[in-house]
């Protein structure tokens with residue numbers, strides 16, 4: 001008798017392209033911070049679909065909106081005016097300094113739009129032949145040809161040459177390196193305030209401020225990738241708001257519609273003028289169903305002050321993990337993060353620890369080989385984090 005999981009695994013291997021290193025787990029249902037597998041076993045979810053289900057899984061109010069909207073209007077195309085899309089844009093823009101939004105379907109597409117807007121703005125509005133985007137080592141910006149080229153990790157680019165021109169990567173956290181890299185063809189600098197995939201690396205506030213100043217001084221665009229850090233994850237609605245800076249544009253995706261595929265690019269009115277009708281488009285972007293769901297997500301985040309909760313509960317979790325680091329100074333190299341975006345860096349490859357935690361019922365991600373990455377729902381009960389911390393203590397103690 002093959003169990004349900006093994007049977008599914010065999011079927012998948014026959015029909016799905018092998019692009020993913022899957023976890024040995026198939027989820028059949030999820031609720032709040034719980035995942036339930038094919039056999040009915042429960043797991044504490046400390047990953048939230050990789051910072052996607054920030055409100056927790058299957059949030060009842062969002063589910064309600066999705067069901068209602070599915071009966072009313074799902075899609076007509078961007079040839080039409082759509083109330084839902086305008087309402088979503090108004091809500092999102094009220095959380096920041098930007099004046100205009102463009103909606104798409106994923107993070108990579110949002111960054112593509114940002115790169116296109118940067119080039120077009122420089123050419124058509126500023127009248128300058130400036131197209132190059134500078135990014136940082138260790139960054140992650142997506143998997144399309146342009147965004148993987150922007151990404152500062154070689155393993156993501158392997159096998160995909162020739163790559164598009166117009167990108168340059170410089171050392172992380174080194175302002176002089178950016179200064180030295182800017183030339184007359186530079187259009188902008190794109191950063192993550194906290195690198196996610198790169199191992200949960202928060203940039204120092206002084207660096208971010210310095211970079212914003214440098215971009216102003218050089219007349220180039222200051223661009224922030226908030227795809228993982230946005231939507232209250234780090235303790236502010238947008239992570240750049242920790243630094244008192246106002247990027248010319250920023251991108252968002254993962255948590256925008258709490259699990260439905262949606263991305264967005266935001267820009268100041270001045271920079272948004274780089275696009276005119278016909279210069280950029282996407283079929284599904286900002287459709288009625290997605291927009292209605294995302295508008296509800298934004299409403300709930302603001303009503304329930306999930307930015308503040310992420311900060312408070314994040315501080316609580318950081319306290320727990322810092323205590324663990326004191327207990328296991330030879331096993332935990334660093335605990336870092338912002339809000340509920342937390343990395344626990346081990347002093348050794350973490351596969352066995354990750355697996356032991358999964359066996360104990362805790363789902364999280366291992367990134368850069370040694371970093372346990374936690375991106376729980378922002379609604380996660382503190383007890384779940386306390387239980388996880390004691391399970392991690394047990395696992396590390398047994399090593």
Ligand SMILES: *Cc1c(COP(=O)(O)O)cnc(C)c1O
Pocket residue numbers: 105106107108109111140141142143192196197225226227228229253254
């Ligand atoms: C996930 C992610 C992306 C890519 O988003 P997709 O929706 O997978 O295309 C880009 N940038 C950052 C910072 C991300 O975390």
